[in-house]
Amino acid sequence: MQTLPKERRFETLSYLPPLTDVQITKQVQYIxxxxxxxxxxxxxxxxxxxxxxxxxxLPLFNARSTQEVLGEVQQCRSQYGNCYIRVVGFDNIKQCQVLSFIVHKPNQQSGGGYRY
Structure with missing residues (x-):
């Protein structure tokens, strides 16, 4: 068994390699x-x-497609590229956030995941 290298981890999915664009799209579709x-x-x-x-x-109450959500991620990234950006999913029955994952990290190298 190998110990993971000591580095900063970020919320859900942080122990996996960075998500690709396709994987981010699938996570949003799951939401x-x-x-x-x-x-x-x-x-x-x-x-x-x-x-x-x-x-x-505001939360995307009427979002029906992944492109609507990812379009908002892109707009946020263009204005706040120096910030961490995450997508969250709220359960309106339980009245709480049930998942979140980082889609952009500041000073991120291009080429692979988290690029929306």
């Missing part, structure tokens, strides 16, 4: 398929002690 309400959030840091992120616009 929509489950009936969760997607939202885009950003923050200058992603510290475990940082509980509040800024929401990019």
């Amino acid at each position: 929509l398929n489950q009936g969760y309400i997607p939202a885009v959030e950003f923050n200058e840091q992603s510290e475990p002690t940082e509980f509040y992120w800024t929401m990019w616009k």
